[in-house]
Amino acid sequence: MELNVVGAKPVTVSEAVFGKEFREDLVHQVVVAYRNAGRAGTKAQKTRSEVSGTTKKSKKQKGGGARHGALKAPIFVGGGVTFAAKPRSFAQKVNRKMFRGAMVSILSELNRQNRISLVESFGVEQPKTKALVAKLGELQAEGRVVLVAENAPEALFLAARNVPYVHVVDVAALDPVSLVGADKVVMTVESLKRIEEWLA
Known part of the structure; x- marks a missing residue:
């Protein structure tokens, strides 16, 4: 042609x-x-291992109500995200x-x-x-x-x-x-x- x-x-x-x-x-x-x-997969959140802070036990085991360890746990404000989103390839x-x-x-x-x-x-x-x-x-x-x-x-x-x-x-x-x-x-x-x- x-x-x-x-x-x-x-x-x-x-x-x-x-x-x-x-x-x-x-x-x-x-x-x-x-x-x-x-596309750039930029969504990112931090897990409890990535949040800055100490892993020291926050209070005594007995006598203070609920038992708990580090304050980096997901249930606390400022703690890590349970299933944190991470950057991914599209x-x-x-x-x-x-x-x-x-x-x-x-x-x-x-x-x-x-x-x-x-x-x-x-x-x-x-x-x-x-x-x-x-x-x-x-x-x-x-x-x-x-x-x-x-x-x-x-x-x-x-x-x-x-x-x-x-x-x-x-x-x-x-x-x-x-x-x-x-x-x-x-x-x-x-x-x-x-x-x-x-x-x-």
């Missing part, structure tokens, strides 16, 4: 990467796993085949919905936001835009950082969450070929 390139000849791409059917179940599982991997296992399958499914669906635009280059040699905005205007890229480049130059990152909802990503750092949430994905022909090598 062929994809159109803005201002250049169409390029031939693999049907196995840009022509697969959309697998919602697989994409959902991979997106959820990817987002969960970024990571879910996703093997390489599943991840690649989800990426292929997302790219194929983006292609079917005409949400992928190809360019020879972004033409941003200097870190000028104005030049990038003009380029995006030519491509009719509106909303949440993901710019994909192979070894993206620093000038492109600097030019895009002040433009709302425009995200520059290198091919090596391409992730399913960015692609799913994008209204438009603009990538260079070089990055397209690199993605094709990776997923074919």
Whole structure:
């Protein structure tokens, strides 16, 4: 199959990467796993062994009412928590085949919905936001835009950082969450070929 390139000849791409059917179940599982991997389990409470204080017996064994030892026990104010919550990992296992399958499914669906635009280059040699905005205007890229480049130059990152909802990503750092949430994905022909090598 062929994809159109803005201002250049169409390029031939693999049907196995840009022509697969959309697998919602697989994409959902991979997106959820990817987002969960970024979660930090920060909830933490202290057990009676972790609370600061002495473990000395608080009073005499006899003659003082209820018998008790250390005041770090859970029944006392300031004592430890009985079943204390601890930080945990939210990571879910996703093997390489599943991840690649989800990426292929997302790219194929983006292609079917005409949400992928190809360019020879972004033409941003200097870190000028104005030049990038003009380029995006030519491509009719509106909303949440993901710019994909192979070894993206620093000038492109600097030019895009002040433009709302425009995200520059290198091919090596391409992730399913960015692609799913994008209204438009603009990538260079070089990055397209690199993605094709990776997923074919």
